[in-house]
Amino acid sequence: MRHARPEPTSARPSLRRRAAVVSLAAGLALTAAVGTASAKEVTSGGTPATPAGACNPVSSLSYKGDATTSDTGVGTVRVSYGVKSCDGAAVTARLAVVLSANPSVSAYDDAVPLSGKVTAVVTRNTSYIAKVDVFDAASGALVGSRQIYVAAVYKGV
Numbered sequence: 001m002r003h004a005r006p007e008p009t010s011a012r013p014s015l016r017r018r019a020a021v022v023s024l025a026a027g028l029a030l031t032a033a034v035g036t037a038s039a040k041e042v043t044s045g046g047t048p049a050t051p052a053g054a055c056n057p058v059s060s061l062s063y064k065g066d067a068t069t070s071d072t073g074v075g076t077v078r079v080s081y082g083v084k085s086c087d088g089a090a091v092t093a094r095l096a097v098v099l100s101a102n103p104s105v106s107a108y109d110d111a112v113p114l115s116g117k118v119t120a121v122v123t124r125n126t127s128y129i130a131k132v133d134v135f136d137a138a139s140g141a142l143v144g145s146r147q148i149y150v151a152a153v154y155k156g157v
Contacts, residue, residue, distance in 0.1 A: 055086035055087075055144070056086075056144045056145075056146060057083055057084055057085055057086050057091060057134040057143055057144040058081065058082070058083055058132045058134060058144055058145065058146035059082045059083065059084045060080070060081060060082040061079070061080075061081045061082075061130070061132055061146050061147075061148055062079075062080050062081075062148070063077050063078060063079045063080065063130055063148065063150040064077070064078045064080075065077045065078075065122075065150060065151050065152035065153055066078070066152055067124040067125065067152040067153055067154035067155070068154070073123060073124050074121055074122070074123065074124065075121075075122055075123070075124040075152025075154070076119050076120065076121055076122065076152060077097065077107075077119070077120050077122055077128065077130070077150045077151070077152055078117055078118070078119045079095065079097065079108075079117065079118050079119075079120065079130045079150065080116075080117045081093075081095065081112070081115065081116065081117075081118075081132050082114070082115040083114040083115060083132065083134050084114070086143070086144070089136060089137070089138070090136075090137035090138065091114070091134050091135060091136060091137055091143060092111060092134070092135050092137050093111070093112050093113070093114055093132055093133065093134050093135075094109070094110070094111050094112065094132070094133045094135070095108065095109075095110065095112045095118055095130065095131070095132050096108065096109040096129075096130070096131050096133075097109070097118075097120040097122070097128050097129070097130045097131075097150065098128060098129050098131070099126070099127075099128055099129075100127040100128055100129050100149065101127070103129070107120040107121060107122050107128060108120035112132075122150075122151070122152050123152075124152050124153070124154050125151065125152070125153055125154055126151060126152075127149055127150075127151050128149070128150045128151060129147050129148070129149060129150070130147060130148055130149075130150045131145060131146070131147035132145060132146055132147070133145045
């Protein structure tokens with residue numbers, strides 16, 4: 001006399017259920033891709049439109065950090081920047097390097113020429129924000145700015 005075996009139960013989903021989940025995920029990914037592509041095609045060439053008059057006078061902003069300048073935990077960041085007027089009007093620039101966790105703590109904050117490099121002394125392995133603000137020379141109004149995160153990260157020997 002044979003005993004009826006109970007059907008094995010498994011915690012794993014069935015093959016059919018897995019296939020349904022995979023096809024749903026693929027469908028969602030395809031929908032997201034199509035939605036993104038169609039949003040870009042609002043303008044010719046498939047790139048998003050730039051609003052009229054949206055020129056940023058800060059043409060370049062980069063940095064290089066050096067954490068090996070001393071054994072006291074001090075490092076430097078060298079910020080390189082370039083500023084160019086969008087409409088030919090005279091502009092002035094100001095560069096600030098501030099602690100990202102507390103922007104009231106400044107490592108550097110001064111008026112600068114329209115292009116150049118500035119070195120600021122910072123604490124190693126600490127995040128800062130370097131920001132260039134551009135002002136209209138005649139009115140003093142802010143006409144553009146750009147910022148980046150900077151740090152002097154010790155990479156070890």
